[in-house]
Every structure is written in structure tokens, then in C-alpha cells.
Amino acid sequence: xxxxxxxxxxxxxRRRHFSDNSFVLIISFLVGIFTALAGLLLxxxxxxxxxxxxxxxxxxxxxxxxLVYPVIGIWLTMxxxxxxxxxxxxxxxxxxxFAIARKQSRIKPHNTWSSIAASAITIGFGGSVxxxxxxxLTGSAIGxxxxxxxxxxxxxxxxxxxxxxxxxxxxxxxxxxxxxVFVLEVLMIDLTMTSLLPLLVTxxxxxxxxxxxxxxxxxxxxxxxDAFTVNRIPAYLALGIVCGLVALYFTRTMNMLEGVFRxxxxxxxxxxxGAVMLSLLIYLFPSLYGEGYDLITLLLNxxxxxxxxxxxxxxxxxxxxxLLIYLFLIVVFKVFASTATNGGGGCGGIFAPSLFLxxxxxxIFCRLWNTYDLLGxxxxxxxxxMLGMCGLMxxxxxxxxxxxxxxxxxxxxxxxxxxxxxxATGSYLTIKYFxxxxxxxxxxxxxxxxxxxxxDKSILTLMSMDSVIQHYDQVLYPDxxxxxxxxxxxxxxxxxxxVVNKQMQFVGAVYLDDIRHLVFRTELYRDFAVSGLMxxxxxxxxxxxxxxxxxxxxxxxxxxxxxxxxxxGVFVGFIRKSTVLTVYRQMLADLSND
Numbered sequence: 001x002x003x004x005x006x007x008x009x010x011x012x013x014r015r016r017h018f019s020d021n022s023f024v025l026i027i028s029f030l031v032g033i034f035t036a037l038a039g040l041l042l043x044x045x046x047x048x049x050x051x052x053x054x055x056x057x058x059x060x061x062x063x064x065x066x067l068v069y070p071v072i073g074i075w076l077t078m079x080x081x082x083x084x085x086x087x088x089x090x091x092x093x094x095x096x097x098f099a100i101a102r103k104q105s106r107i108k109p110h111n112t113w114s115s116i117a118a119s120a121i122t123i124g125f126g127g128s129v130x131x132x133x134x135x136x137l138t139g140s141a142i143g144x145x146x147x148x149x150x151x152x153x154x155x156x157x158x159x160x161x162x163x164x165x166x167x168x169x170x171x172x173x174x175x176x177x178x179x180x181v182f183v184l185e186v187l188m189i190d191l192t193m194t195s196l197l198p199l200l201v202t203x204x205x206x207x208x209x210x211x212x213x214x215x216x217x218x219x220x221x222x223x224x225x226d227a228f229t230v231n232r233i234p235a236y237l238a239l240g241i242v243c244g245l246v247a248l249y250f251t252r253t254m255n256m257l258e259g260v261f262r263x264x265x266x267x268x269x270x271x272x273x274g275a276v277m278l279s280l281l282i283y284l285f286p287s288l289y290g291e292g293y294d295l296i297t298l299l300l301n302x303x304x305x306x307x308x309x310x311x312x313x314x315x316x317x318x319x320x321x322x323l324l325i326y327l328f329l330i331v332v333f334k335v336f337a338s339t340a341t342n343g344g345g346g347c348g349g350i351f352a353p354s355l356f357l358x359x360x361x362x363x364i365f366c367r368l369w370n371t372y373d374l375l376g377x378x379x380x381x382x383x384x385x386m387l388g389m390c391g392l393m394x395x396x397x398x399x400x401x402x403x404x405x406x407x408x409x410x411x412x413x414x415x416x417x418x419x420x421x422x423x424a425t426g427s428y429l430t431i432k433y434f435x436x437x438x439x440x441x442x443x444x445x446x447x448x449x450x451x452x453x454x455x456d457k458s459i460l461t462l463m464s465m466d467s468v469i470q471h472y473d474q475v476l477y478p479d480x481x482x483x484x485x486x487x488x489x490x491x492x493x494x495x496x497x498x499v500v501n502k503q504m505q506f507v508g509a510v511y512l513d514d515i516r517h518l519v520f521r522t523e524l525y526r527d528f529a530v531s532g533l534m535x536x537x538x539x540x541x542x543x544x545x546x547x548x549x550x551x552x553x554x555x556x557x558x559x560x561x562x563x564x565x566x567x568x569g570v571f572v573g574f575i576r577k578s579t580v581l582t583v584y585r586q587m588l589a590d591l592s593n594d
Contacts, residue, residue, distance in 0.1 A: 020156060023150070024159060027143075027160060027163075028198035028205075029201050031160060031164050031205075032202040032205025032206040033209060034142045035135070035138070035139035035142055035167035035171055036170075038138050038171075042119065043131065046123045050123075050126075054289070057314055058314070059313045059314055061318055062283065062318075063286070066283040067280070067282075069125045069126045069279075070127060070282055070289075070341075071276075071279050073346065074341065077127075078267065084114075087114075089347055093137070096137060107140055108141070109141065112145055115138050115141075115347060116138055118346075122341060122347050128278065128290070128334065128348075129341045129352065130348055131172070132169070134347060136169060143164030143165075147160040162195070163202040165182065166179040166203045168206070173219060173410055174211060174214075174216075176204050177203075177405045178406035179199075179202075182402045185398075185400075220293075221297065222301070222411035222413050224382075225382045225383050228416060235374075235375075238365075238369075239384060239391060241427070242391075243362075243392045243394070243423065243427040246357065246392060248430070250396055250439075252435075254350075255439075257343065258342075260343075261343035270344055271344050274340040278341055281333050285329065286313075286315045288330065288333070288337045292353075295311055300411065308363075309323055331361060334356065338350065351393075354392050354396045355392070358388040358389035358390065358393060359388055365384060365388065366379050366385070367381065383416060386411050389403075389410075390423055391403070391427040393406065394427045397439070398431070399438070400421075400427070403427075404421055404424045408420060463547040463583055463584065465545065465564070467583055468550075468575050468580050469564055469572060469573040469574070470573050470579065471573040472498055472574070475571065476497050481526055482524060482526070482529075484530070486525065495561075496510070497509065497512075498563060505568070505569040505571065508534030510535075537562055538557035538558070541565070541575060547580075554577050561577070
């Protein structure tokens, strides 16, 4: 009780001395610090586990422990989630989108630490996923928890969730601009002066603290081979299209495989399928182990065929001259490994798989282009490996600006800004033709729960049915008479009264305007039954309807009041059009600039 009183006193002091906008800047600074430390901790844990497990592996052949470690990792993660977390922590970015759209930006407090532990175990033991989505969920949970602790409004809660995501991306990638752009493109939080400053504060703070602790060098060392030349534009455009098609393959195959895992009944069946699939793939293609950043570094900095052939070390392909075949098979099977990791019970995201696949695709594209001397233009492998990372991330995430700035900051490849823009645009336009939503957003979009930059749709998405339903304590039954109706009318300010059967299922409504001329004639009270006075409304609404459906029904019918029922037809309440408009107007004001 003393703690609650202390917090209440502190909040009252804060309101007297700081406006909400000023206070959010302070909170955003703290979010930047905490998310940077969380990202550094996660990366350190993954590196330590992977080094401990694989440091003794032989380079000149296959290592049978690749069959064991991924199974152990998924098993430990599954037990951790089942017995410690006791909640689903997968699909981190999708959870953030859902929290923004449906839960007033409230993310469960355990996400501030559970994703770190689960993803460290998964990836350290070989799970073929990335650490970035879990740390983004962690950052957003930190922002949400601080916002709830300080009792901020929904508008500022949404902003702090975005700050957490921006800080996570900025910190783990050392990419402050990409952190800001990621929130605007992927989480679809609108850019206003109210939101810009906190996002900038968090991104700069997270990146700055990461620089101070781990150095200012970019995540991936990159040495430019050749500067941008106009005659290579056709190659850049072609690479963008290829990356878009590979992103389409990755997205649709992952959705198909996730459907297979969803159909399996029981946690252990999923574990067996995922663990067996993952361990076999990693044994055959050790480059699939973990995030795959070693292979990215190799392709970005290799100095010839002898260097690039080391990609096949620790595998059955050691000493082979078929590097392109090996890399092509990795492109094909990476999505199987990533889905098996998460589907089997592991925890991770698709940031790293996107970068990994993009780098390989860019390298393969370049080698094939040069082999067949297309258009008589020679293109450099390192540059196109880097550009491929941008292209695939732009396609998979439907976020070309994030791809451009992230890869530029990740590699220091600012000299290739124009090619990055060309490849990102080509990839995005290619996949957009086939898939309107990103891999993160498509599940929510199918359920009508996706927040977008379309202001009207965003407000309707944020509105909940509970906020507009008027619940009734009293109802009418068909066998009641006019006298019973008059009693309810005299004790109520409502103009419409629900009629239900004994199972509380809605059967009609009595409208005051229709009986106004009868309610004062007491001699008629026993002559009229409710069954003869009730009418059927223009439409019935379901308690599960999205708000855009509710508004469209009101527009189509011209009604001002409509009943709401549940899946069994049980009456829940009425929705008034005036109530919907009032809540809509209030939410529009909350989302507007101060």
C-alpha cells in the first residue's frame, strides 16, 4: 500500500511540473537506455552459447553434433515457455501490431525479459532465426510497461510502444535512422511532431549507448568495390525484381509451412517435426546454424573463390567446387529451417533470415550475371551481396525505406545509396503486385485488425465494440403486455427496448415512437402483447464485428440504433450511431497533434 501511495504522489508531482509531451520525452530516453542494454545482453548471450557449443567443431567435414544441438535448443525453449512464461511469445512484430490495434498498446510485462531468454537459447543452440524481432518485442514491452506505470493515455502508450521498437532496431543494428523509419513503415505509427521527437530521442539514445559499449564500427564490415555507375542500373533493377520474387517465395512458403504446424494437435508433435527438420537441414548446410551472420560477413568481404569456398566448411560439401549450388540450396531451404525453428517451439524472428537470404541472392545474381556476361556489363560481387540484403528485407517486410537505411547503416555503404533505392523499390513493387501486406501484417489484415496510415481505418481499428455498446439491465418478453412496456418506459430514458425469448436470444425490438400514442391509455394495457408491438430491426450486429463493418451497416441501412448479439443469438446490447460518432470524434482528437 505504501508503494502505491508513493507512486500516486509521484504522479501527482509529475503532473504539476511536467506536461505530458515533456514527460514522454523523459520516458523515451529511459526506453532507449533499457532497449540498448537488452539488445546487447541478447547478442552477448547468443554469442557465448554458440561459441561454447561449436568452438571445437572440425572444419574439414560434417559434425554430427549439428543433429543434436538444435533439438536441445528447441526442447529447452519449449519447456521454458510452457513452465516459466506460460504464454505465447512468438511472432513478436505481429504481437506489437495487434497490441496497437486491439489492446490500447498494452503488452504483457513478461515480454520485457521472456523473449530475451527464449531467443538466446533457441539461436545459441542453432535455431535458424533472428534475434531482432524478439528484441523489438522486448523494447515495445519496456515502453508499454513504463507507460502503464506512469498511467499515460492510449495515445502516449502507442507512442512509447513505437519508441521501444525504434530503440530496439537502433540499438541492435547500430542504426538510429532505420529504427525511426521501421516504426513509421512497419508499425505504421504516423509521423507528427508529437511522435517524431520521442522516437528520435529513443533511437539516438539506444544507438549512442550501443556505440559507447561495443564501438562505432558497423555491424558488418564492408569495403566498396566500385562506385555507382549509370550503366549498371539495369542490373540493379533486375536484382530488385529477383529479390521481390524470392521474398514472395519466402513469404508464401512460410505461411504454408506454418499452416502445417498449426494443424498438428499437441505441442510435442510440433516439436518432433520442427526439431527433426531443423537438425537435418543444419547438418547438411551448417550455414543455416543460428543467425548466419558469419556467412554474410564472408560474402561481403571475400577476396576470391578460395575465400568464398570456406562457406562450405564444417559440411559434407567441404572441398567442393559447387559453391553456387550450395548457396542456391540454402536459399531454397532457409525458409524451411526458420519455420521449423518457430513451429517446433523455438523463438526468433525473420530480420536475420531476410538479411541472410538477401546477401546470398545478391551474390548468386552477380556470379550468374558475370558468368553469362549479360549486357556486357561487369558487376562486383560484394556490392551486389550488400544490395541483395536491402532488396530482400524491403520485399519481405514491405518496407523499402527501412531496407535502404538499415543496410546503409549496417554496412556503412552510403556510397551506394542510389543502387539501394533502386533495388529496394524494384523488390517492393514486385512483391506488392502479388501480396498486399507484409509477412507481419497479413494475419491481422485478414481479420480486419491491422492499423494503417489511413486515418479513418486506423481510428475504426482502434475502436472496440465494448466502447460503443449500450447494455440493458431489463428486457421484454413476447408474452408481456402493454402495461409491462409502459412500466419500463416510465423508468427508462431509452427509446428502444429489446425483446428476447427465454434463452435470452434476441427476437425483436419495441420502439417508443411506435407506441407513444398507446402508453398513456391504461384501458388498452391488457389488449396489446409485446409480440404484436415489436418490430424487426434493419440489421443485426455481431459482437465480433469490426468497427468498419458496424459503420458500413449503419450507412447501408440508414438506422440510428441496431442490436448486437453473440454467436448464439443472445442479446448483448444496442449500438447507437450517435455513440459511434462521439467515440470516433474523441479518438480522432486523441490521435491529432497537440
